Amino acid sequence: MSHTSSGPRVGLFVTCLADMFRPSVAFATVQLLEQAGCRVEVPERQTCCGQPAFNSGDRQTTADIARQTLDAFDGYEYVVAPSGSCIGMLHQYSDLFDVSDPYFQRAKSLAARAHEITSFLFDVLGSSALEAQLKQLRFEQKVTYHDSCAGLRELGIKQQPRQLLSHIQGVELEEMDEAETCCGFGGTFCVKYPEVSNRMVSNKSHNISNTDAQTLLGGDLGCLLNMAGKLKREGKPIEARHVVEVLAGMTDTPAIGEADYYRAKQL
Amino acid sequence: MQINTPFFKQRAHDALHDENLQTALAKLKTGFPEKRAIAVERMPEFEALRNQGRDLKNHIMEHLDLYLEQFETKVIENGGHVHWARTAEDANQIILDICQQVDAKTVTKGKSMVTEEIGLNDFLEQNGVQPVETDLGEYILQLRQDHPSHIIAPAIHLNLEDVSEAFHAHHNRPKSSDPAVLMQEAREVLREKFVAADVGITGANFCVAETGSTIIVTNEGNGDLTQTLPKTHIVVTSIEKVVPTLEDMTLFLRLLARSATGQEFSVYNTLSTGPRREGDQDGPENFHVVLVDNGRSEMIGTEFQEMLRCIRCSACMNHCPVYGAVGGHSYGWVYPGPMGSVLTPQMIGIEQGGMLPNASTFCGKCESVCPVKIPLPKLMRHWREDEFQKHLQPKAARYGLASWAFLVKRPALYRCFTRLSNWLMRSWAGKKGRLSKLPLASGWTDWRDMPAPQSQTFMQAWKQQQKTGDRS
Amino acid sequence: MSTDSINAQQPTMHSNKRSQTSRRDIFNNIRRGLKADSVDTQRQQRVTNRLSAKADNLIPARSQLPVAEQVALFKTMAIEAAAELIELDNIEQLPQACCDWLTQHQCKQLISASTPVLRDLDWEPLTQQQINRTERVAQAGDIASLTTSFAGIAETGTLMLHSNAHSPTTLNFLPDNHLVVLHRSAIVGSYEEAWKKLRQQCFGDNPDQQLPRTVNMITGPSRSADIEQTLQMGAHGPKALIIFLIND
Numbered sequence: 001m002s003h004t005s006s007g008p009r010v011g012l013f014v015t016c017l018a019d020m021f022r023p024s025v026a027f028a029t030v031q032l033l034e035q036a037g038c039r040v041e042v043p044e045r046q047t048c049c050g051q052p053a054f055n056s057g058d059r060q061t062t063a064d065i066a067r068q069t070l071d072a073f074d075g076y077e078y079v080v081a082p083s084g085s086c087i088g089m090l091h092q093y094s095d096l097f098d099v100s101d102p103y104f105q106r107a108k109s110l111a112a113r114a115h116e117i118t119s120f121l122f123d124v125l126g127s128s129a130l131e132a133q134l135k136q137l138r139f140e141q142k143v144t145y146h147d148s149c150a151g152l153r154e155l156g157i158k159q160q161p162r163q164l165l166s167h168i169q170g171v172e173l174e175e176m177d178e179a180e181t182c183c184g185f186g187g188t189f190c191v192k193y194p195e196v197s198n199r200m201v202s203n204k205s206h207n208i209s210n211t212d213a214q215t216l217l218g219g220d221l222g223c224l225l226n227m228a229g230k231l232k233r234e235g236k237p238i239e240a241r242h243v244v245e246v247l248a249g250m251t252d253t254p255a256i257g258e259a260d261y262y263r264a265k266q267l
Numbered sequence: 268m269q270i271n272t273p274f275f276k277q278r279a280h281d282a283l284h285d286e287n288l289q290t291a292l293a294k295l296k297t298g299f300p301e302k303r304a305i306a307v308e309r310m311p312e313f314e315a316l317r318n319q320g321r322d323l324k325n326h327i328m329e330h331l332d333l334y335l336e337q338f339e340t341k342v343i344e345n346g347g348h349v350h351w352a353r354t355a356e357d358a359n360q361i362i363l364d365i366c367q368q369v370d371a372k373t374v375t376k377g378k379s380m381v382t383e384e385i386g387l388n389d390f391l392e393q394n395g396v397q398p399v400e401t402d403l404g405e406y407i408l409q410l411r412q413d414h415p416s417h418i419i420a421p422a423i424h425l426n427l428e429d430v431s432e433a434f435h436a437h438h439n440r441p442k443s444s445d446p447a448v449l450m451q452e453a454r455e456v457l458r459e460k461f462v463a464a465d466v467g468i469t470g471a472n473f474c475v476a477e478t479g480s481t482i483i484v485t486n487e488g489n490g491d492l493t494q495t496l497p498k499t500h501i502v503v504t505s506i507e508k509v510v511p512t513l514e515d516m517t518l519f520l521r522l523l524a525r526s527a528t529g530q531e532f533s534v535y536n537t538l539s540t541g542p543r544r545e546g547d548q549d550g551p552e553n554f555h556v557v558l559v560d561n562g563r564s565e566m567i568g569t570e571f572q573e574m575l576r577c578i579r580c581s582a583c584m585n586h587c588p589v590y591g592a593v594g595g596h597s598y599g600w601v602y603p604g605p606m607g608s609v610l611t612p613q614m615i616g617i618e619q620g621g622m623l624p625n626a627s628t629f630c631g632k633c634e635s636v637c638p639v640k641i642p643l644p645k646l647m648r649h650w651r652e653d654e655f656q657k658h659l660q661p662k663a664a665r666y667g668l669a670s671w672a673f674l675v676k677r678p679a680l681y682r683c684f685t686r687l688s689n690w691l692m693r694s695w696a697g698k699k700g701r702l703s704k705l706p707l708a709s710g711w712t713d714w715r716d717m718p719a720p721q722s723q724t725f726m727q728a729w730k731q732q733q734k735t736g737d738r739s
Numbered sequence: 740m741s742t743d744s745i746n747a748q749q750p751t752m753h754s755n756k757r758s759q760t761s762r763r764d765i766f767n768n769i770r771r772g773l774k775a776d777s778v779d780t781q782r783q784q785r786v787t788n789r790l791s792a793k794a795d796n797l798i799p800a801r802s803q804l805p806v807a808e809q810v811a812l813f814k815t816m817a818i819e820a821a822a823e824l825i826e827l828d829n830i831e832q833l834p835q836a837c838c839d840w841l842t843q844h845q846c847k848q849l850i851s852a853s854t855p856v857l858r859d860l861d862w863e864p865l866t867q868q869q870i871n872r873t874e875r876v877a878q879a880g881d882i883a884s885l886t887t888s889f890a891g892i893a894e895t896g897t898l899m900l901h902s903n904a905h906s907p908t909t910l911n912f913l914p915d916n917h918l919v920v921l922h923r924s925a926i927v928g929s930y931e932e933a934w935k936k937l938r939q940q941c942f943g944d945n946p947d948q949q950l951p952r953t954v955n956m957i958t959g960p961s962r963s964a965d966i967e968q969t970l971q972m973g974a975h976g977p978k979a980l981i982i983f984l985i986n987d
Contacts, residue, residue: 057651186628257718488976568772
């Protein structure tokens with residue numbers, strides 16, 4: 001392990017979806033952070049940010065999960081996750097506690113330290129932090145970028161991933177129509193109102209395939225699973241990846257929902 | 268009005284399969300939002316105006332009783348009458364009494380969502396007073412015995428053929444499919460109604476405490492004819508519409524049209540102050556203001572107080588991807604879209620209105636365009652909290668959430684669970700990399716594939732790497 | 740405000756009681772929600788201050804231009820709102836200008852406000868063309884009306900008019916065409932300036948005076964997009980708004 005760097009000590013918030021569905025997203029995040037000189041640790045006591053409970057109206061459970069997360073990430077200079085949605089949730093923890101509760105101040109402190117990965121790299125470490133490394137990468141693809149709602153509107157993430165991508169050789173970004181419109185995932189929304197959600201993701205799929213992009217990129221796995229799942233169901237040949245996979249040069253793994261050719265060959 | 272909110276899903280299903288509606292919604296999606304974006308672009312101070320609008324509305328709500336008292340005093344000083352209505356029933360009865368007092372047979376009406384909210388038309392009709400809607404959209408709806416599906420573009424769900432048929436059925440004129448001809452037809456038919464009406468009922472966008480004036484904001488001019496020609500003008504509005512001064516009203520006027528239709532200013536912004544003056548050759552002889560509460564005063568001091576900032580511009584629904592998919596009638600009552608999803612449970616009860624605050628992805632687009640920065644997603648979440656506390660959510664959802672919470676709060680156990688589910692999903696998916704069916708997740712897999720996990724969980728892989736030092 | 744004076748305003752005993760009970764409940768709810776006492780002098784003071792200050796909120800930069808630019812902005816915005824703009828050197832040119840417009844549009848009738856500034860003009864040109872000029876309120880079927888305006892607001896090309904004994908409000912809405920006189924000197928930058936001007940005229944130094952029954956802010960002719968989201972001009976109000984801008 002190359003933890004010898006003297007850079008900031010960063011706690012990785014893996015996010016439950018990256019943990020379960022797409023470890024390469026978390027590994028890519030670790031790699032980017034380390035390339036930028038950070039010392040990365042993965043606290044063992046983390047699970048989920050609590051958003052499913054929060055958005056289902058269960059404040060008590062959300063507060064329990066918040067306490068657990070606050071304990072797990074105590075002492076890190078920064079907390080970074082490959083998701084605007086989960087970081088957005090971490091930013092709301094202080095609303096769950098009474099001002100007199102010691103966790104209130106800890107939640108305020110966490111909010112100041114918690115960043116989505118592309119925003120952390122670009123806004124906190126500075127736009128030039130990874131420029132040299134990124135310029136050595138090559139990704140010969142036309143891509144389009146979906147702006148996930150929480151990242152866009154709660155955290156102001158719009159140009160950061162695009163700027164970082166622009167350093168990579170061969171990447172050509174073609175914006176889709178309505179890139180800022182919700183894909184219809186919405187956590188439990190997609191199973192509570194499946195037909196409405198389906199219409200929203202169908203619109204998204206339509207807008208994606210109206211571009212010449214070969215790959216759809218985004219910053220949140222929830223949205224990406226939803227859009228990839230729709231693109232695959234419709235038999236469209238567009239691949240979906242989390243933006244950090246491209247930024248870390250980890251595009252040798254199959255895209256989201258794609259057959260694992262390597263594993264298929266082995267079997 | 269009949270409450271169909273509990274049937275949101277069925278109505279949404281029907282709406283998604285209604286081709287005409289979908290054509291209209293597609294048009295709406297590009298119409299208002301694009302015009303708003305241009306208007307906002309042309310007003311560099313727009314963001315600062317939004318902040319001032321939010322702060323001023325907050326100030327008003329903190330002093331609502333006092334501004335209402337001042338408004339009442341001024342209306343009376345101007346020779347008008349003020350009536351207070353705690354409930355829809357109170358409001359209807361008060362309005363009927365005024366109509367009966369002047370022996371009214373017909374009443375013309377300017378566009379008013381508050382009168383939709385209290386179900387005034389049905390009530391008047393049942394009591395022998397004929398209401399005539401004069402806003403073109405509302406008029407079309409009245410002919411069709413339909414209701415608004417949008418708060419400022421009420422007939423947005425209808426197409427040209429629908430209007431053509433409705434007019435043909437009621438106007439006794441040759442059928443036309445030319446919008447210009449149809450509008451001229453309505454103009455001519457309604458001119459007679461304007462002149463014949465005994466009472467004119469309008470809403471109010473704002474009530475000015477300083478002067479005791481009410482203001483209506485329209486593009487057609489129907490509201491002005493409604494309130495100028497009959498002998499009696501009744502303003503039916505709600506208590507949160509009061510603003511301190513003309514300058515304060517102006518702040519909201521700058522926000523309103525731009526947020527609503529993307530116009531720089533609506534065509535007619537008309538202030539009414541009391542009845543006609545001595546020497547005036549026209550204008551109403553009686554001026555009544557009915558201030559409707561209908562649940563609003565109970566929002567003061569609660570987390571929903573912020574909703575009282577709403578100026579009914581419709582920007583939230585114009586930009587809402589859920590409204591854009593299913594249209595206003597799916598919401599099953601008077602107010603659709605994000606503002607309706609917050610307001611409806613307050614007015615019809617969360618037991619009946621609970622479908623609405625759940626019908627949101629919390630994408631935040633509504634809040635980002637709201638001229639007074641109402642945190643609509645946060646308020647919808649508050650309704651979900653209310654539902655949760657009252658155990659109103661479906662059993663499956665509650666047990667699902669409880670089981671999930673049990674695991675999430677126990678990291679070690681949670682790891683076992685994620686390892687197992689991860690393994691199961693990968694096994695089911697086989698070489699395909701995705702699942703086309705998944706138990707308990709048909710809501711997902713009926714419509715889209717479920718990407719399978721890529722490998723073992725990250726936490727497993729990370730642990731192994733930490734042990735072996737292998738980072739490849 | 741005593742309860743008695745409210746009682747006197749109510750239409751019937753039944754409604755009266757409803758309104759009174761409602762009023763009490765509504766105010767109780769609000770005050771309970773705000774945890775406010777009705778005699779809280781601090782709250783009362785804040786309200787009194789705001790009402791008497793009549794302070795401006797943010798006024799956009801575009802409404803605070805030098806006079807010449809304000810006039811130019813007014814013209815641009817009014818035309819953008821689909822108003823027709825006809826510039827005249829002085830008010831004496833108005834009868835001929837009206838005559839030209841009416842003749843061009845085959846109107847044989849002009850319903851006019853009885854405002855002295857209009858009445859005092861020489862309307863001979865209309866007589867020559869057999870166009871009937873009448874001073875009265877508007878009626879259904881009227882083709883064209885003529886009124887003055889109180890102010891022009893540059894910010895959005897908006898006219899401000901108000902009702903008075905000479906200028907009935909129906910003239911602004913019932914006829915198919917509304918002809919309006921606006922003096923260049925009446926153009927202001929912002930709505931706020933117009934309010935101040937209106938207060939000055941109505942109240943003078945006496946704050947107990949009232950606003951006119953009706954104050955109209957008019958920006959272009961009537962329109963509607965209620966039929967299939969297609970914008971059509973001339974819904975219920977005038978189909979055309981003609982502004983005679985007097986550059987004196």
